[in-house]
Amino acid sequence: MATGKTATPRDRLLAAATDLFYREGVTATGVERLCSVAGVSKRSMYQLFKTKDDLVAEALKASGPGTNAAFFPEDAETRPRERVLHVFRVLEDLAGQPAFAGCPFVNTASDLRDHDHPATVVAREFKQELTDWFTAEARAAGVADPELLGRQLTVVFDGSAARTVVHGTGLDGLSLATAAALLDAAGVA
Template structure:
């Protein structure tokens, strides 16, 4: 489930389109038609194409809006006094909580890139950039914690996150702590600098 959108009360056509597209793409997939998006947003197709050059542009821009909200919902607050390990596990705890929703469809970035299957598609480019931001967060925390290979650890944690999301979607069941446990195990076996 995506966090509550800041665009929920939006009145401008562009904001309504971004909100409707973000919700529909997440719940139904990026294959959903422009007609359905325009209907949900209460905006004509003509207006949509005046605001966005193409559906591909709308995919990328709506994913950008969704991405900011999704990462913010996962992230711990800055300088919250917790250890790097606790800050990393916070992401997995939030993912676990999100997986309890009946509208949880996993990671919007993985979903979009997987469905598009085009590395150069504007939506895939946005998805890759947001996944990198998540990996960068893990890497920064791993550096602070003193792990010997923070880049590798960050990649592993990102794979745990993506795998946990996929598991929840495929099984249509909440994670019930599985992602948190796996991330904790990865952190426990990671080598610290000597």
């Protein structure tokens, strides 16, 4: 997004889309509402994005790197176990916030229910980035099957985020304890 300048109509649409799709859902958010919040005409929106589907995908592409990066520790020198547990501590903290509405990638894919939708493809790529990160940490820790542990940790992450949405409560250490148990079972000290 633009920094230090007046936001362009494209920037405003992407920001409004990111916020509304996360809080209200993709299918529940109509083009009229999106344009109203962004302060952009429908005509302008369709000049910038061929379809709402294109906007959904572009909004995920724009916000995805920051979403994933918010979970990763900045310190590359910390042991893999602590780096992985850091991700779950951040998730636990976020899940306790009233504005937390789950994982935007899982939410989008679940809302659309179309494996080939451009936004679902983008969501899958960002979820794979998280899995790849977990896998790399497992590999650095010397785990026998780092790919399996990477996928397992992603399932815990996604399930924990979904549980928060379904129950409307924080995780109370559940995701952290589950991730730690997986790391223990894999021999990650």
